[in-house]
Each structure stands twice: as C-alpha cells, then as structure tokens.
Amino acid sequence: MSTSDDFLANYSPPISKLEDAFIQLETLSKDEVSYITNLLNEQVVPHLVPDVSNYAPGRMRVWMPYEAPLDSPNSKSRPFTPGLLSHDIWQWIVNLCAKHQFQPDTCLISKNGSIKPHRDTTYASSWALGINLGQCNWNIATQRDLQVPDHTMHFTGGEVFNFDCKHVHSVTDVIPDRWSINVWSIADTNAARSNNIQGRLNDMLDANENVRIFIESYKIL
Numbered sequence: 001m002s003t004s005d006d007f008l009a010n011y012s013p014p015i016s017k018l019e020d021a022f023i024q025l026e027t028l029s030k031d032e033v034s035y036i037t038n039l040l041n042e043q044v045v046p047h048l049v050p051d052v053s054n055y056a057p058g059r060m061r062v063w064m065p066y067e068a069p070l071d072s073p074n075s076k077s078r079p080f081t082p083g084l085l086s087h088d089i090w091q092w093i094v095n096l097c098a099k100h101q102f103q104p105d106t107c108l109i110s111k112n113g114s115i116k117p118h119r120d121t122t123y124a125s126s127w128a129l130g131i132n133l134g135q136c137n138w139n140i141a142t143q144r145d146l147q148v149p150d151h152t153m154h155f156t157g158g159e160v161f162n163f164d165c166k167h168v169h170s171v172t173d174v175i176p177d178r179w180s181i182n183v184w185s186i187a188d189t190n191a192a193r194s195n196n197i198q199g200r201l202n203d204m205l206d207a208n209e210n211v212r213i214f215i216e217s218y219k220i221l
Helices: 030-043 087-099 190-194 197-207 209-216
Strands: 022-027 060-064 106-111 115-118 127-133 136-140 151-155 159-164 169-172 179-184
Touching (some): 030 087, 030 127, 030 179, 060 087, 087 127, 087 179, 190 197, 197 209
Antiparallel strands (some): 022 159, 060 106, 106 179, 127 179, 136 151
C-alpha cells in the first residue's frame, strides 16, 4: 500500500516514515458521506452513550456488533459485550472493508468530542481502518516508541485510511457534528493469547447466539 502524493501534500511537514503509521486509502464522495451520515443519524443516534474512556471526554459512542474490553494493567479479564446490530450500517462497513482487503471484526462509531493521545489496547490487531466523517485534526506518532503524536493531518470529511493503532494517536479541533467509525480486527498476538482475548470473545458469543449469527452472515475474508 502507498500514500498518494496529493494526499501527503496537505500535510505539514511531509514525513518519509508516515507510512509506518498511516496509509490513506480513499476519500469518499460527498454523496457517499451523506448516505452513511444519514444512516448514522437515523439508526445510531438513539443508541449513543457517553464514552467512559478517560481519553475521550465529551464523545458519544456505540459499538458494533460487540464491544471489546478496554483492558488495563490492573484489569485484564473484562468481558466482551453485545453491541448494536444494524444490518444497513454493518453491510456498508463490510463492503468498504472488503474493497480494501480488511477484516472488520468490531467497530466503534462515535460522534463529537476530542480524543487524547492513546494507544489501542490488547484486543486490537496493529492495523485498524478509520473512516472520518467531519472536520478535525487527526494526529499520530510516526514511530511506535514516541509518547506523543508528531504528525498532524487536517481532515474535512470522507477520509478512509489504515493506521497502526499501537502508535500513539489523537483527534483534536473536532466540529460538533463529526462522526467517526474505527474498525478493528481481533488480535492473535502473544499478548492477546496470554490475556485470553479469543476465549473471552467466544464466551460472549456462546451466550448471545444472535450476535454470533449476525457476525457469521457478514464474514468477508
């Protein structure tokens, strides 16, 4: 995968190592942005709840099709829980991910609110897929060992991209009606195995057959 020259031209300053952390995939048309935004307003707004993450004050969110556990060093046994099951929205996400050869296992749909610098936790594979639907500044560290983002991009809406979610990243200067969809594949790393990520996911699916059926009907890879 490569980052287009015209996309990089909007960044200041261009960085040769950006592709280690961020890869632009496409920019959705205005009609496509309008379509998915209307779906989110119709089908997601009634299910939005305040984000409990300490790095996302003011953000509203909902998970699909299940919520992944936000483990911490002091809590490594939190369960997966069922999320929103919207066929129209998940089909749109699955189709977009298939176009870019990305396996969508879970996603967080959010509205409003800035996001402080953070890395995504153990459940997530390194590379995630982001869909930005509104104006913001999107920031990422170009190296994994950096503790703060060192590169900023101004997004206007419709950007679709891969990013290494183990690099510190944040979102600032968010307009009030901005939507965001972040999609992850469930990790199969040593850390994920030692923390029983797949086992915890299977426990939730065994207890919620409707979620398992929903997921199985949309598998793409």
